[in-house]
Amino acid sequence: MGFLVVKPTRVFCVYLACFLVTMLSLVSNGSCHAKLSSTFYDKACPNALSTIQSAVRTAISRERRMAGSLIRLHFHDCFVQGCDGSLLLEDTSSFTGERGAFQNSGSVRGFEVVDEVKSRVENVCPGVVSCADILAVAARDASVAVGGPTWKVKLGRRDSRTASKSQAESNIPRASDDLSVLISLFKRKGLNAKEMVALSGSHTIGQAQCITFRNRIYNETDIDAGFASTRRRGCPSNGGDANLAPIDLVTPNSFDNNYYKNLIKRKGLLKTDQVLFSGSSTNNFVTKYSNDQAAFYSDFAAAMVKMGDIDPLTGSSGEIRRRCKSIN
Structure with missing residues (x-):
């Protein structure tokens, strides 16, 4: 009794090859990674x-x-x-x-x-x-x-x-990092110098501890003398490490572009703030945002979306924690 041998067609061979490539990809990745979407919870949790x-x-x-x-x-x-x-x-x-x-x-x-x-x-x-x-x-x-x-x-x-x-x-950047280190850290995460300057604009709100800016107000020269003197009142040369100061002294509770105006006046509280206006690769962005709040807003929003794309866990990777402070 003989066997019927069917010669595979070209279409079948192409399909089989694609199927094998897909399966190998899934095995090597461990799971199928979905893309992020702004509508992800529309049906699963609309509220x-x-x-x-x-x-x-x-x-x-x-x-x-x-x-x-x-x-x-x-x-x-x-x-x-x-x-x-x-x-x-x-x-x-x-x-x-x-x-x-x-x-x-x-x-x-x-x-x-x-x-x-x-x-x-x-x-x-x-x-x-x-x-x-x-x-x-x-x-x-x-x-x-x-x-x-x-x-x-x-x-x-x-x-x-x-x-x-x-x-x-x-x-994570440190308050004492210089510009080259900052650019390198952001580049490692896929963010360029422009996006780094835009994201740094979030310092237009919030406060910093004395320990993070003490060296700047007492020892650095690239700082407005009056601004340094004002900051020293709440940040002694010794002690008071946890004392707070607004990063933007002008409008500390509003999200605006005063942060960049302060840098141009040498009134950046942290070293990592002021160095943005000390290098040719970032000066133009600081100047642009100080003059154009709408441009800052637009670039900040785009940079936040891009930052949110850094290596997310999707598909079957990780878990959905019941409590954020501990794994299930």
């Missing part, structure tokens, strides 16, 4: 965004400074392992988290607000919205709440099951 917005507005109405803190949380999260909510995790027996990193310890704040937002969202649709996405949406809503720009937040991130103090300390 997610309004719930987050309401909670953020309440928090900022209680304390205006919280707007800057929420934007900073998203930034510090994305620069370590990508935008995955890892910054929110407390230490465990298996890893030391990012909260204790030098750039975060005693400085990054707003965790209790994120916990409250998460609790409200869980009441609406449990196990659906990630902490990483809450950070991204809260940053946008915080900007709007203090008169800043808005943008469409891309969603669909999942939460990391781990965090890394060492990665935080090697990836």
Whole structure:
């Protein structure tokens, strides 16, 4: 008894080859990674965004400074392992988290607000919205709440099951970094010099601790003498490390372009602020934004969207945490 041999057609061979390539790709990646989308929760949790917005507005109405803190949380999260909510995790027996990193310890704040937002969202649709996405949406809503720009937040991130103090300390900028270091750190995350200057504009709101700017007001020369003298009143040469000062002394509670005007007048509070107006690669951006608030708003919004795309966990990677401070 013989066997019927069928010669495969060309179309079949092409289809088979494509199928094998797809399967090999899935195996090598471990999962199928979906793209982020601004409509990700439209069906799964249609009230997610309004719930987050309401909670953020309440928090900022209680304390205006919280707007800057929420934007900073998203930034510090994305620069370590990508935008995955890892910054929110407390230490465990298996890893030391990012909260204790030098750039975060005693400085990054707003965790209790994120916990409250998460609790409200869980009441609406449990196990659906990630902490990483809450950070991204809260940053946008915080900007709007203090008169800043808005943008469409891309969603669909999942939460990391781990965090890394060492990665935080090697990836997040320090207040003492010079321009070349800043450009290198942002470039490592796919962000160029223009986007770095635009994102730095978030310092138009918020405050900084004395320890982060003491050297600048006492030892640096590229600073307005009157401004330095004023800042010394609340930041002694010894002690008072945690004393606070507004980064933008003119309009500390409003999202505007005064931050850039201050830099041109040599009134940047942090070294990492003033160095933006000390190098040929960034001076033009500072000047542009100081003269054109609309351009600053537009570029800031675009840079925030791009930053939110840094290595997100999607598909079946990571998890949706029930509580932002701990893995499930």
